[in-house]
Amino acid sequence: MRTNEDNCTEGMSLIVKTITRLSVGLILLYGIYIVLHGHLSPGGGFAGGVIIALSFVHLVLAFGKRQAFGTLSESGTASLESLGAVLFLAIALAGFSGGYFFANVLPHGEPHALLSAGTIPLSNIAICLKVAGGLFAIFIALVLLNPESEQGS
Amino acid sequence: MIALYTILVVMIIGAVIAIEARDLLSAVIAVGTVGLGLSLAALVAKAPDVAITQLVVEIISVVILIRATIRIGLPRSTHGSTPLLGVVALVFGIAVLVVGARVFSEIPPLGAPHMRVSETYVAEGLEDTGAVNVVSAILLDFRGYDTLGxxxxxxxxxxxxxAVARPVGRRKTRTEPNHANK
Incomplete structure (x- = not known):
């Protein structure tokens, strides 16, 4: 019933769109910061992944479905999630070269440095891809595939 | 401690409002208050990792809930509730309260946890993994299996x-109802 309205106006008002255009990059950047500094400061892959997913949710809410999916499509989300899962498993399997599953095989480096802690930053990135892709896919499923929007179209 | 109790009282009030609200949107926002209180409580208890995760998960769940409920306007149904169900609810409530009180009397006080396993993690985490943030070290190194799960x-x-929300199966049953039983 509300799909017709959504398709005509495509998102929210000009004020919301302008603010979103300014803020969405900052939100995405903050999410990336949280992920990359997961082994140094509070945060990590899960929290950062949710923040990154939120930035895309922000886009969908403000600009409507069509324009936002030009930025990150549904299949793109699915492949991001799968890539995260495969990457995390690959890191875990790479541990076998050091003896056991999930062994931290990379050099640990110097504490407090961005490139330290062996495989932990890589695992953070994998978890982030997985969580961001997964949550955004759930959001897409709930927003796009609901029965009401189907009846309207 | 006072801050924690204040947050807990606000959370209880939010939960009661969420149950009693006539409007679904108000209930969702009241649930959001509970989640925000929970993340603040984690922050007061010096667990910033948990607080950040709780906060962002709370935001996304409130966004999804609002998007899902904003124009549905489900009517509240109170018929079907009998005095017997009320008694059952009361009995279960009291039982949970009693068990909960006994459990909470066994929990160590805030700030003085039992450290049997975690002692090792805290003492050797930096040396073993090289990660300054011990939470990340535990999640992604010591307890990697848990994170995989x-x-x-x-x-x-x-x-x-x-699978539940995909439109493919639904469209088939609508246009070709005969093929639904195949």
């Missing part, structure tokens, strides 16, 4: 939502 749960959740 968590990722699997998320994957299963996404699969479940997509």
């Amino acid at each position: 968590e990722a699997t749960v998320l994957f299963a959740a996404v699969m479940g939502v997509l």
